[in-house]
Amino acid sequence: MYADVPFYGRYFPRSDDFRIDPQHINSQSVDSLKYWASVLDLCDESVRIYPADEDGRDVFTLGSIIVKSSHLHETKNGQPTEIDYSYADANELQAVDIAKGVLKDVRVPDIYFAGKINGRQVLVQERLPGVGMNVAWPYLSQDQRESFKQQAGNILRQLHTIKPPDRRRTRKHVVQDPSILTNGRINPLEAVILFSDTNIDSDLSFMHNDLTQSNCIVDNDKIVGLVDWEMAGFIGWKTAGEIHRRIRTPQREHFANANLSEERIREITWWNDLYEDGMPEAHR
Numbered sequence: 001m002y003a004d005v006p007f008y009g010r011y012f013p014r015s016d017d018f019r020i021d022p023q024h025i026n027s028q029s030v031d032s033l034k035y036w037a038s039v040l041d042l043c044d045e046s047v048r049i050y051p052a053d054e055d056g057r058d059v060f061t062l063g064s065i066i067v068k069s070s071h072l073h074e075t076k077n078g079q080p081t082e083i084d085y086s087y088a089d090a091n092e093l094q095a096v097d098i099a100k101g102v103l104k105d106v107r108v109p110d111i112y113f114a115g116k117i118n119g120r121q122v123l124v125q126e127r128l129p130g131v132g133m134n135v136a137w138p139y140l141s142q143d144q145r146e147s148f149k150q151q152a153g154n155i156l157r158q159l160h161t162i163k164p165p166d167r168r169r170t171r172k173h174v175v176q177d178p179s180i181l182t183n184g185r186i187n188p189l190e191a192v193i194l195f196s197d198t199n200i201d202s203d204l205s206f207m208h209n210d211l212t213q214s215n216c217i218v219d220n221d222k223i224v225g226l227v228d229w230e231m232a233g234f235i236g237w238k239t240a241g242e243i244h245r246r247i248r249t250p251q252r253e254h255f256a257n258a259n260l261s262e263e264r265i266r267e268i269t270w271w272n273d274l275y276e277d278g279m280p281e282a283h284r
Contacts, residue, residue: 009135011061011127018042018063020124025112036113040122043067055083055184066111066227068123083184087177089114093203094118094124094174094233095107098206102158105226107217128219129192137213144221145270151223152211152274156237160280162206164234169196171204173187173233186231193242194235203236211240212248241275 020039023031036250043060050059052070054170060067070082089111096108109126116122140148171194177183181191193199208215209231217225255265 009132011129011131012161013064013129018065018139020065020112028115028234032113033115033117036115036122037117037123039254040063040067040069040071040117043069043071044163045072055081057082057085057121057123064126064127066109066125070115070120071118071122080120082120084177084179085117085185085230086114086151087175088157088185089121089123089181091173091175091177091232092125092228092230095208095229098174099159099208099226099229099232101241103155103226106155107224107225108229109225117193119158119208125227126206128217128222130219132214133218133223136218146180147221148216148218148223149271149274152216155206155208155226156211156225156240157280159207160205163224164204168204168234171199171233171235171239173231173235187247190243190247193239193246199239201236201238203238205236206232207237207240208232208237209235209240209243210248211244211274226256237279239273241279245272246276 008059021035024035039062043058043061046063047060048058049061052058052073054073057068057070060069062213068085070080075078075081077275092159093111093114097109099108107128108235109128111123113122113124153281173180177185186194208226208229210228211226215226216230217227218224250268252265252269255268260268
């Protein structure tokens with residue numbers, strides 16, 4: 001199944017896959033930085049799966065790992081032009097550790113390296129086996145789609161049990177980026193939803209905050225993995241749901257002039273109401 005879709009949406013480990021040298025995991029020693037630079041040298045256009053804009057990072061698959069880097073991008077006056085992703089990577093690293101405490105049947109990727117190589121921020125993480133739900137979606141029955149939505153809701157509720165460790169009173173990512181309102185990392189609307197004084201919801205529970213189909217890894221009718229934790233934080237159910245509906249998923253009004261059937265529009269927007277059902281009772 002799914003044999004006709006691009007390899008980047010499917011990963012099943014093989015004996016000849018590239019694997020990292022464990023002695024360099026999360027090490028910033030001179031020898032380790034040389035090692036990670038040699039890994040980066042293997043990441044060329046042939047293994048680039050998501051090309052990014054000029055100030056973003058491309059995504060590469062190299063055997064058993066995923067690499068995020070802008071090393072193939074042009075420099076400006078000899079300097080990289082990418083956004084500073086150091087806080088995003090630090091957020092991902094800590095968020096993954098938090099999530100592992102409650103997600104016993106759903107894997108999250110191990111982070112192998114986060115740091116600067118040749119002046120550019122690089123993230124290296126585990127590539128989880130399975131199929132991206134977005135790739136599997138056209139092949140799924142209605143019952144399978146409904147099951148995946150229920151499973152995703154269960155994952156959200158498990159994450160929601162995690163409360164801020166420091167009794168914080170404001171919505172924040174796990175690692176706060178001091179320039180997040182100006183550096184282009186998040187949509188301006190998302191900044192308003194997250195940080196505006198008009199958001200008075202008291203729920204500051206932990207949420208993934210980017211639970212799109214492409215970030216869910218599935219296998220044998222189960223969500224087996226969840227990736228891309230850079231936007232995770234203590235933001236609460238309703239806030240994460242609003243970001244999901246208004247930013248992360250397609251908007252019905254965008255298809256007003258597309259001459260699509262109502263059935264097709266419902267299919268496109270089917271994931272939009274993920275947060276509507278199953279909200280924890282105390283926060284309804």
